[in-house]
Structures are given as structure tokens and as C-alpha cells.
Amino acid sequence: xxxxxxxxxxxxxxxxARPESYLARIDPTPTEWVTVxxxxxxxxxxxxGSYLTSFVGREHxxxxxxxxxxxxGQTDLSTFGEDVVFHDGLTDTSERAEFFVQRRRHQxxxxxxxxxxxxxxLWYFAAVxxxxxxxxxxxxxxxxxELVRIxxxxxxxxxxxxxxxxxxxxAVRERFLVIQHEQITLLDSAPSPRIHxxxxxxxxxxxxxxxxxxxxxxxxxxxxxLVLPIDAKPADLGYPHTTAHSYPDFTIGTDPGTGQSIxxxxxxxxxxxxxxxxGTPDYLTRVYFRREVLRRYTSEPSRYQVxxxxxxxxxxxxxxxxxxxxxxxxxxxxxxxxxxxxSERAHWVSxxxxxRGGIDEQRxxxxxxxxxxxxxxxxxxxxxxAREHFSAALSATAGQPVYRPWDAADQIAFAGLHTPTSSxxxxxxxxxxTLAKGVIEYLSTQALRTLPGADPKAATINCLDGxxxxxxxxxxxxxxxLRQLQGLRSNGAAHARTKDWTxxxxxxxxxxxxxxxxxxxxxxxxxxxLEALANHADAQARPAAPGEKEGQ
Numbered sequence: 001x002x003x004x005x006x007x008x009x010x011x012x013x014x015x016x017a018r019p020e021s022y023l024a025r026i027d028p029t030p031t032e033w034v035t036v037x038x039x040x041x042x043x044x045x046x047x048x049g050s051y052l053t054s055f056v057g058r059e060h061x062x063x064x065x066x067x068x069x070x071x072x073g074q075t076d077l078s079t080f081g082e083d084v085v086f087h088d089g090l091t092d093t094s095e096r097a098e099f100f101v102q103r104r105r106h107q108x109x110x111x112x113x114x115x116x117x118x119x120x121x122l123w124y125f126a127a128v129x130x131x132x133x134x135x136x137x138x139x140x141x142x143x144x145x146e147l148v149r150i151x152x153x154x155x156x157x158x159x160x161x162x163x164x165x166x167x168x169x170x171a172v173r174e175r176f177l178v179i180q181h182e183q184i185t186l187l188d189s190a191p192s193p194r195i196h197x198x199x200x201x202x203x204x205x206x207x208x209x210x211x212x213x214x215x216x217x218x219x220x221x222x223x224x225x226l227v228l229p230i231d232a233k234p235a236d237l238g239y240p241h242t243t244a245h246s247y248p249d250f251t252i253g254t255d256p257g258t259g260q261s262i263x264x265x266x267x268x269x270x271x272x273x274x275x276x277x278x279g280t281p282d283y284l285t286r287v288y289f290r291r292e293v294l295r296r297y298t299s300e301p302s303r304y305q306v307x308x309x310x311x312x313x314x315x316x317x318x319x320x321x322x323x324x325x326x327x328x329x330x331x332x333x334x335x336x337x338x339x340x341x342x343s344e345r346a347h348w349v350s351x352x353x354x355x356r357g358g359i360d361e362q363r364x365x366x367x368x369x370x371x372x373x374x375x376x377x378x379x380x381x382x383x384x385x386a387r388e389h390f391s392a393a394l395s396a397t398a399g400q401p402v403y404r405p406w407d408a409a410d411q412i413a414f415a416g417l418h419t420p421t422s423s424x425x426x427x428x429x430x431x432x433x434t435l436a437k438g439v440i441e442y443l444s445t446q447a448l449r450t451l452p453g454a455d456p457k458a459a460t461i462n463c464l465d466g467x468x469x470x471x472x473x474x475x476x477x478x479x480x481x482l483r484q485l486q487g488l489r490s491n492g493a494a495h496a497r498t499k500d501w502t503x504x505x506x507x508x509x510x511x512x513x514x515x516x517x518x519x520x521x522x523x524x525x526x527x528x529x530l531e532a533l534a535n536h537a538d539a540q541a542r543p544a545a546p547g548e549k550e551g552q
Contacts, residue, residue: 208220253355
């Protein structure tokens with residue numbers, strides 16, 4: 001875009017007073033970010049605002065370079081005789097303007113102005129706010145996508161919106177976004193001759209001129225341009241993000257003659273089934289992946305749930321999985337194309353391996369043969385159940401809750417405990433820390449000290465130990481696994497490893513196992529201990545049978 005100078009020239013102006021740098025950034029079809037609001041906070045006259053307009057309103061907007069948002073963003077009352085008309089600030093019919101965004105100031109000067117968007121924009125994306133006032137949304141894979149960014153500095157406040165989502169919203173609303181801008185730059189002396197330039201196109205109109213009132217000397221740029229909606233099919237606009245699919249090939253076997261991998265697309269439409277033989281691999285063809293494929297999901301327990309039989313994301317999507325004897329993750333070829341988001345498939349391809357280690361027999365019986373199965377033993381599920389039983393039984397004995405209320409982040413982390421996706425010690429350490437925190441560190445020492453036989457000055461596990469001894473139990477069996485867990489946490493997972501780390505592993509029979517195997521075994525022994533302690537507490541509460549000593 002280039003200004004047409006009617007009089008004067010911008011050649012002698014300081015760089016910050018020249019309009020070309022701003023005009024060069026104008027793009028009616030942006031693909032990155034759009035500044036929709038900007039206000040100077042250091043006394044300068046600088047402002048950018050925006051509003052929505054219809055296809056008819058675009059001509060009205062570009063008819064003049066002055067701002068044409070009218071009364072959007074503010075309410076007022078008008079009286080006509082005895083009639084009172086309330087203007088809600090959402091539309092201005094005379095200016096064909098609709099509210100989009102504003103920075104609303106409050107009567108209390110100490111209150112930070114509020115940045116507000118029209119609700120339909122936020123609702124379309126199911127946008128999620130951040131503490132700094134910015135917004136994001138989740139794509140079809142459940143991953144964060146930035147929508148609104150807020151920039152605050154000593155000189156101004158600026159609000160940027162992601163361009164392609166914004167233009168998608170404009171398309172579904174059948175609207176244009178009018179970006180209005182005004183900037184006055186003070187000068188030491190007035191240009192001579194006086195500057196006056198204009199620029200008009202199908203999508204913009206700007207005026208640039210110099211003056212000397214009410215300031216000694218200045219130049220002023222004022223005008224607007226349109227951000228155009230994206231060109232998309234109406235059916236595609238039902239989603240706030242693109243829905244294009246790609247179906248990569250996955251390795252499904254190995255050619256015995258050449259040793260080369262056999263691959264085929266995961267596109268469900270190209271796969272055969274029991275009812276439709278297309279001469280292609282079956283929908284239920286098994287595909288295998290290194291277990292590390294799940295790490296990106298297990299690392300975000302607030303967003304993804306990973307069990308032995310399923311991976312799911314916030315109700316947005318889910319895929320059935322299994323595990324074979326070589327601990328490979330198993331999935332059906334058709335499910336990879338039907339249930340896995342398109343943006344996730346490249347990740348899975350990178351962990352794809354030829355079949356080996358046999359199939360998940362439990363999954364075969366359940367999915368293919370239609371048989372009832374108990375499913376694969378899940379020590380983490382048993383741990384959760386044991387903790388609940390332990391909490392209820394000990395709380396009844398103590399007369400008060402023995403576990404402190406969860407912190408939300410810790411509760412999510414504990415619910416996200418998982419079989420490590422590698423044999424790395426660091427991953428096992430993280431899991432041990434979370435396990436110890438949820439099982440031991442959340443115990444209320446105050447509550448445990450009220451148990452019969454507990455030392456009123458003892459620490460948590462010692463309170464349990466005293467109670468078990470007092471009630472005729474075996475502390476080694478009932479409390480010993482919890483001491484092992486706490487010892488591994490304190491002597492390696494949470495701090496620099498000491499010689500006691502190896503000693504504890506050896507005593508627990510874990511020293512010859514990989515770190516991931518150690519953790520699984522530790523979960524099982526912890527669940528056993530919690531369940532045994534709960535049963536012991538239940539036995540104390542049960543009335544003694546005839547001929548049985550109380551507490552046996």
C-alpha cells in the first residue's frame with residue numbers, strides 16, 4: 001500500500017513519524033497475527049480498535065478514514081419525549097457496526113481495565129482463559145492453540161488475535177473485521193509545505209496530514225482496513241479448526257523373502273472388513289509401537305488418560321490399545337485412521353515397529369471372540385482401590401479423616417500414575433515421588449497420632465507401626481512396604497542417591513529388575529500393604545466371635 005501525496009512529502013520526517021512502516025504491515029488476508037486493539041499508556045496519541053461489519057457495511061466503513069464504530073462497546077439511554085431507548089452497545093445500526101473487542105476501564109482507577117471480546121467469538125472456539133487475560137482453545141487432538149495474546153509494556157497495551165482462527169470466525173459469521181488506527185506524532189516544527197496524503201483501495205482507506213493545532217506541530221495518520229474471512233466450504237466451518245485428514249502408511253508386517261517392511265494406509269475407507277473384502281488388509285490388522293509412543297500422553301495427566309486398554313483425551317477422542325508380551329503397544333490399523341486425530345498420526349508413525357512378541361491375548365478374547373475376560377491385571381487400579389479402602393477403614397478407627405484434602409495438581413498427578421514408558425531411572429523416579437506423595441505424605445500425622453497405641457509425638461509411619469503392634473499385627477508385613485517406598489523416595493528419587501538406595505532395593509528383591517519393573521513391583525507391594533492395613537482396621541472394628549479374642 002502506498003500513500004498518494006497531494007501536498008508536501010514525508011521524506012524529511014523522523015522515522016517514527018513516517019506512516020510507511022505501519023502501512024507496510026497491513027494485510028487483509030493475514031496468516032499469523034492481527035492486532036485488533038492497541039492503546040498507548042505513556043501519553044502518546046496512539047490507538048487501534050476494531051469492530052465487525054456486514055458485507056453491506058464494508059462500503060460504509062471504507063467511505064471515510066475517520067473511525068466508524070459508533071456506540072459499540074458502550075451503553076447509553078436516549079429519550080424521545082416520554083420514550084426511553086436503551087442502547088446495549090453490541091450494535092450500532094447507523095454505522096453498521098457490531099462489537100468485537102474493547103479495553104473497558106472501571107470507575108475504580110486501581111482496577112486493571114478489562115479486555116472483553118464478543119461472546120460468540122470465544123464460544124465458537126470454546127476458548128479457555130489464562131490468568132494474564134489471553135485465551136487459547138483446544139484443537140481436535142486436544143492440544144493448546146493460542147487464540148489471543150496480550151502484550152503489556154511501559155508504553156502500551158496490545159491485543160493480538162491468531163489470524164487464521166479469526167478469519168475462520170469471520171467466515172462462519174459472514175462478517176468483515178474493520179481495523180481502525182490513529183497515530184499522532186509530535187514534531188519540533190511544522191513541515192513545509194503542509195503534508196496531505198491519502199490512500200484508498202478496495203480494502204483500506206487512510207489519511208496522512210500535518211498540522212499545528214492544538215499542538216505546536218504534528219503529523220497524523222488515521223484510517224482503517226478490512227480483515228477478510230477465510231475461503232472455506234460451509235461444511236468445514238462447523239469446526240473452529242481445519243478438519244483435513246491425512247492417512248499415513250503403517251508397518252503391518254515383514255516380507256519373509258526380502259525382510260522389508262510391509263506397509264499400508266490407515267484410511268478406514270480403503271480397508272477390508274468381514275462384510276466388505278476389498279482385497280486389502282483388514283480393518284482389525286494389528287499394528288505395533290514402542291511403548292515410548294505413550295510418553296507424550298502420560299506426561300500430561302490433566303489432559304490424557306492412559307489405561308491398559310485405552311488412551312483418551314478429555315472426551316475429545318479416544319483409541320483402544322493393548323500390550324503384548326514384549327510390552328509393545330498394539331492398535332488396530334483402522335482405529336488409527338478412524339479414532340486417532342490426524343495431527344497425532346505422524347507421532348505414532350515414528351514409533352511404529354514390525355510385529356513381534358505375539359498379540360494381546362486378552363484383547364483378542366474380548367474384541368474378536370466376544371468372550372468375557374477379567375482383563376489384564378492393573379496394579380495401578382488396584383492401588384487406587386486399596387488407598388480408598390485404607391482411607392475409609394483408618395478414618396473410622398481414628399474418628400477423623402487420615403488423609404488431608406487433595407491439592408488439585410497433586411490429585412491429577414496421582415490419578416495419572418502409569419507404567420513407565422521407558423527403562424530410564426529418571427521416569428521411574430518421578431513416578432516414585434508421586435506414589436510416595438499420594439500414599440504417605442498426604443497422611444495426616446495429627447489424625448494418625450489418635451490411633452490406639454500410636455506415639456503422640458511420632459511421625460506418620462511410626463504412628464502406623466505403633467498402632468499395628470498395639471493391636472497384635474505384624475509391622476514388618478503391614479508397614480514394611482510403606483517404609484520401603486518412603487526410603488526409596490528419600491534416598492534416591494527426591495535427593496542424591498545414597499548407599500541406602502541399593503540396600504533398600506536388595507532387601508525388597510528389586511535390585512535385579514529394571515527401573516520400570518521396580519516401579520510396577522513397588523506399586524503392587526504398596527497396594528498389598530494398604531489393603532492389609534485396611535483389613536486389619538476392619539478386624540478391630542468387627543465384634544469378636546464366640547471363642548475369639550477381641551481384635552483377632
